[in-house]
Each structure stands twice: as structure tokens, then as C-alpha cells.
Amino acid sequence: MAPRLTVCDHPLIQDKLACLRDKHTRPDDFRLLLSEVSALMAYEVMRGLRTRKSMVQTPLRSASAQYLAQPIACVAVLRAGLGMLQGVLTVVPKSSIGHIGLYRNEQTLNPIRYYVRLPKDISDCFVVLCDPMLATGGSSIEAIRILKTDGARQIALMTLLCAKAGVCRVEQTYPDVPIYTAAVDAQLNKSGFIVPGLGDAGDRLFAT
16 A cells, blocks of 8 residues: 555444445435545544644643644535535534535546635645545546645545555655545546446435
8 A cells, every 4th residue: 555545444434435335325325424434534634633732721620732723624526525525524613615626528537627716724724635536536636736736735635435546646646645545446447437436426426
């Protein structure tokens, strides 16, 4: 495994991933499961958050404490990244929210940008980039490029499933960006979909 890749193998995450892979899982259950697994993964993704030491007064006496020392931004790659957003926000509800709209050219498999709205203070933020499927790596690389161009300095890519080829591409292009995933699948088919994967995450989320 790549040194910047973390596979979140907690039993609760793996159980929910199994249900997400199941073709019989209904869209409403799929949405709930993706939100739940994203909340669980968020704890590991944000392990690198900066904190500041302080003191807090308990009902009995003062105690040492640690508070977050930097803002957090959750950025969803549309459409499917929206399914991860709510899960992360249950863990860090005060986060700023951004959106990057990309779609894939079906002939070239290259990403095409159509929408970007990011928090103004993104250069100060710990950015959690939510993109459920890291297949060829094209969309994730383009989203990271957009974030860095806008000033983001600390980015973590959170994805549900990866293909080995996509992981290698992101690592080679942006070796400073850690990748967090629930599983790594071996193959991509001719259409650039992860195999065995779970199908098109956006279509399964929104029943389209």
C-alpha cells in the first residue's frame, strides 16, 4: 500500500460498505449508509487537525484541555460527494461547505468543470475533499488542483472506494495529499468504472 493511503478497516465501516456494494440496496438505504460510513471515516481523516492547549474549569477543578486550532472545510465533488457531506457535518457541524461540479467526458474519461464555490478562508482550513469513487483519478486530481489554485494548503481526500490505478495517479500528481478509503479494488473496466465496485454512486444515491 502507498504510504499516503489509509484504508479504514473498522468492522462498522466494512459492514456498511458491504451493504453499499449490494445491488439490492435501495436508494434511501444507500443514502443513509453513505452518510453513516462518512461520519465514521471522518474521525480518521481529521486526525491531523491542529489543536491548541488550554485549560477548562470542570465542576470540581481546572483541567488541561485541547481545542481545535484551525477551521474545517468540507468540499463535495458533485454529484455523489453530496452523499458524504452530511455524514461529515454530523461530526463537525461548524465546518464551512464548498462544492466542485465535475462531469466525465464519456469518450476521453477526462473531467470537465462546470461549477465551483469554495469558502473564502480556505487557505486557513483543513479541507476534507469528499469524492466517493476514486477510479481513474481524473476527477479527484482536478478537484485538488482547483482547491490548491484557490489557496488550500492542507487537503485530505476522503473516498469510499479506490482503484489502484487512481490511487497511483493521485499520489504521483499530489504526493502531499493523503487518501482515506474503505477499500481498494483491483480493476477498472473499459468505461472507467471500479470493478467490482458498487456501480455509479451518484445514480444509486439519487435513483437516476
